[in-house]
Structure formats: C-alpha cells, structure tokens
Amino acid sequence: MGRRAVAVVQECLVEKLANDCSKHGGLVMQQRIRMFVRVCVALLFVFSSAHAAAQDLCTGVGACNRPWMIPAGDIPWAVQTPVSHDGINALMSLPSSGGQSSVETSITGPTTVSFWWKVEPAVPAISGEGITFLVDDVGVTFNSSTEWSKFTHSISLPGPHSLKWAFFPSQPGGSGVLDQFLVEETVVPTGSMAINSGASVTKTGNVTLSLTYEDGDGSGVTKMRFSNNGSTWSGWENPADSKSWALTTGDGNRTVRAQFRDKAGNVSAVYTDYIKVDGTPPTGSVLINAGAPSTSNPVVSLGLTGLDGTGSGVTRMRFSIDGKTWGAWESFAATRAYTLPATPAYYTVRVQFRDRAENVSSIYSDYIHLLAP
Numbered sequence: 001m002g003r004r005a006v007a008v009v010q011e012c013l014v015e016k017l018a019n020d021c022s023k024h025g026g027l028v029m030q031q032r033i034r035m036f037v038r039v040c041v042a043l044l045f046v047f048s049s050a051h052a053a054a055q056d057l058c059t060g061v062g063a064c065n066r067p068w069m070i071p072a073g074d075i076p077w078a079v080q081t082p083v084s085h086d087g088i089n090a091l092m093s094l095p096s097s098g099g100q101s102s103v104e105t106s107i108t109g110p111t112t113v114s115f116w117w118k119v120e121p122a123v124p125a126i127s128g129e130g131i132t133f134l135v136d137d138v139g140v141t142f143n144s145s146t147e148w149s150k151f152t153h154s155i156s157l158p159g160p161h162s163l164k165w166a167f168f169p170s171q172p173g174g175s176g177v178l179d180q181f182l183v184e185e186t187v188v189p190t191g192s193m194a195i196n197s198g199a200s201v202t203k204t205g206n207v208t209l210s211l212t213y214e215d216g217d218g219s220g221v222t223k224m225r226f227s228n229n230g231s232t233w234s235g236w237e238n239p240a241d242s243k244s245w246a247l248t249t250g251d252g253n254r255t256v257r258a259q260f261r262d263k264a265g266n267v268s269a270v271y272t273d274y275i276k277v278d279g280t281p282p283t284g285s286v287l288i289n290a291g292a293p294s295t296s297n298p299v300v301s302l303g304l305t306g307l308d309g310t311g312s313g314v315t316r317m318r319f320s321i322d323g324k325t326w327g328a329w330e331s332f333a334a335t336r337a338y339t340l341p342a343t344p345a346y347y348t349v350r351v352q353f354r355d356r357a358e359n360v361s362s363i364y365s366d367y368i369h370l371l372a373p
C-alpha cells in the first residue's frame with residue numbers, strides 16, 4: 001500500500017470519526033474512537049512498505065533533515081493524523097502487549113532539542129503508562145500526561161548521540177505521541193540558486209531557478225522565498241530543487257534573489273543570480289561587392305552588419321540564394337566570400353541574423369547581376 005493510499009484511508013477515517021463523534025458524543029465514545037484509530041494505524045503500518053514508513057516518520061515530527069528509525073526488535077511508532085499537536089500529523093506508538101515501542105533519531109552535540117509529546121490513554125486507563133525520553137539509551141525524563149507539553153533538553157557532550165522515545169505498556173493499552181521535533185539553534189542555513197542552469201541570456205522572462213539548501217545538523221531548511229527587486233518578496237514556501245519564476249517584464253539585465261529559512265526561524269543570506277532578458281530580434285544589412293550593380297566573377301564579397309542594440313548581441317548568421325533553402329547557422333562576420341551559381345543572371349543573396357538569446361531577425365537581401373565572363 002503506497003503512502004497516498006494510506007493518506008486517503010486515514011482521511012476517510014478521520015471524517016467518519018468526526019461524524020460519529022458529533023452524532024454520539026461522550027467521553028467513552030471518544031476513547032473507543034481513539035482505540036479504533038490506533039488499531040487502524042497499526043493495520044496501515046503493516047500494509048505500508050518499510051521505506052514509506054521511514055519517510056513518514058520524519059514527516060510526522062517535521063524533521064526530514066535527519067534520519068528517523070525504529071530500533072531493531074522494537075514495536076514501531078507510525079505517523080497518523082487524528083492525534084497531533086501541529087494540526088497535521090504526529091508519530092504514535094503502535095499497540096503492543098508489554099514490549100517496548102520506540103522511535104529513534106541521531107544528532108550531533110552540543111545541541112538543544114525540543115519536542116511536543118503526550119500519552120493517548122488506554123480504555124480503561126492504565127496507571128503508570130508513559131513515554132521515556134532517552135539520550136544514548138539513558139533515560140532523561142518520563143511523561144505520563146495525557147495533555148500536550150513541550151520538553152526542551154540540552155546535550156553538552158560533543159559528538160553523535162542517539163535520541164529515543166520509548167513507550168512501555170504493561171498490557172495492551174495506550175500510546176505515546178510525539179510531534180514537532182526541533183533543534184533549537186541560531187545557525188543560518190546556506191544555499192545556492194542558478195537561473196536557467198546558469199545561462200547568461202534568456203528569450204523570455206519565464207525562467208527556472210535551480211536551488212540547493214543545507215542546514216547541517218541544525219533544525220533543517222523548511223522554507224524559501226524569492227525577490228526580483230530585493231524589497232518585495234514572494235511568500236515563504238516549501239523548499240524544492242527547482243522553481244518556476246517570472247522575471248520583471250521587458251528586456252534588460254535581471255537579478256533574482258533567494259533566501260532560505262530553517263525550522264528554528266534562522267534566515268539565510270540573500271543568494272543572487274543574474275540573467276539578461278533579450279526578447280528582441282536583431283536587425284542588419286547585407287551588401288554584395290559594396291553595392292556594385294554587376295560582376296563577371298561568381299565569387300562575391302558580402303559586407304554584413306548585425307545590430308542588437310543593448311540586447312545580447314548578434315552571434316550567428318545564415319544565407320539563402322532562393323529564400324527557401326538556408327545554409328547552416330555560422331558565426332557572424334562583417335565580411336564573407338559567397339559563391340553565386342555559375343549561370344549568368346540576376347541573383348539575390350538573403351541573410352538572417354541571430355542573437356545570443358536565439359532571436360532570429362527578418363530577412364535582409366541584396367542583388368547583383370552576374371555577367372558572362
């Protein structure tokens with residue numbers, strides 16, 4: 001069963017429960033519903049692949065910049081939506097009959113972490129049930145409250161540490177719930193941005209921004225935003241590897257600015273990239289043999305101008321003797337030898353110019369009378 005399918009089942013479940021709740025009300029009904037939710041979560045987990053579960057774990061606590069895992073031999077925790085502190089989802093221990101149900105992550109000290117947690121009580125309530133928070137497998141604190149609370153803990157020892165939340169039911173009973181894990185830190189994230197993979201010119205103002213971002217072992221990059229002028233910014237949005245972006249309209253040099261924000265609220269430096277918008281075709285001219293009316297030599301000299309104003313500049317040209325078949329694009333040059341057909345006649349040489357943004361000019365031409373030698 002894929003993540004999407006699991007999500008759909010969970011959404012249906014929540015809706016059904018809401019209806020039942022409003023119909024029947026009452027604490028007992030709510031507690032039965034909670035138990036039902038836990039059983040459903042357990043079933044969903046069984047049907048989910050291990051990979052999907054690992055991905056969901058980080059989503060549940062909102063910390064996908066670090067690994068979340070179930071210690072070998074332990075009963076898993078799983079993501080579910082009916083019970084959460086952030087209103088989105090949270091990790092919940094799965095039903096067990098006495099075995100340890102736990103979830104684990106790792107972090108580098110010294111550091112300070114915080115998280116929200118609570119116990120979903122059993123029906124009927126079992127006294128003494130609770131979650132233990134352990135650092136490097138040493139218990140730090142125990143929580144048996146059925147109300148959400150935030151716990152903050154500092155680790156002074158440098159190096160890697162394991163953080164574990166373990167629920168020990170004495171019999172099939174309640175569950176531990178964990179949400180909003182946060183590394184409390186003040187280090188700004190870093191990142192990078194390139195417009196159209198670093199191209200220097202573009203024909204249109206609709207570009208693609210390529211992005212990288214990094215927060216080390218910190219709270220993790222959670223948002224990004226953009227600006228064309230450095231004062232008006234787009235709204236903060238979820239980070240991604242690429243982003244479609246509209247530059248300030250018209251031709252000219254354009255700068256895009258990007259910023260990244262981590263979960264602890266630290267905002268990165270402004271990262272910029274530049275690109276020139278050139279949506280205007282070049283103009284030009286051609287003269288055969290400096291404008292001479294006739295020649296008896298089929299090898300003529302073309303004098304060429306290619307103008308692009310403040311645009312990206314003329315880089316290419318191509319020729320045609322009949323206006324239908326064109327030669328390949330070649331480097332622009334101010335003069336070029338050109339060989340006319342051998343038969344004496346009037347001949348028109350046509351030329352087109354192309355700028356660096358690949359805008360193609362109109363057709364310019366000149367003609368000459370080729371005489372018999």
Ligand SMILES: [Ca+2]
Binds near residue numbers: 059061062084179180
């Ligand atoms: Ca959550």
Ligand SMILES: [Ca+2]
Binds near residue numbers: 266
């Ligand atoms: Ca940070």
Ligand SMILES: [Ca+2]
Binds near residue numbers: 279312355
């Ligand atoms: Ca141009």
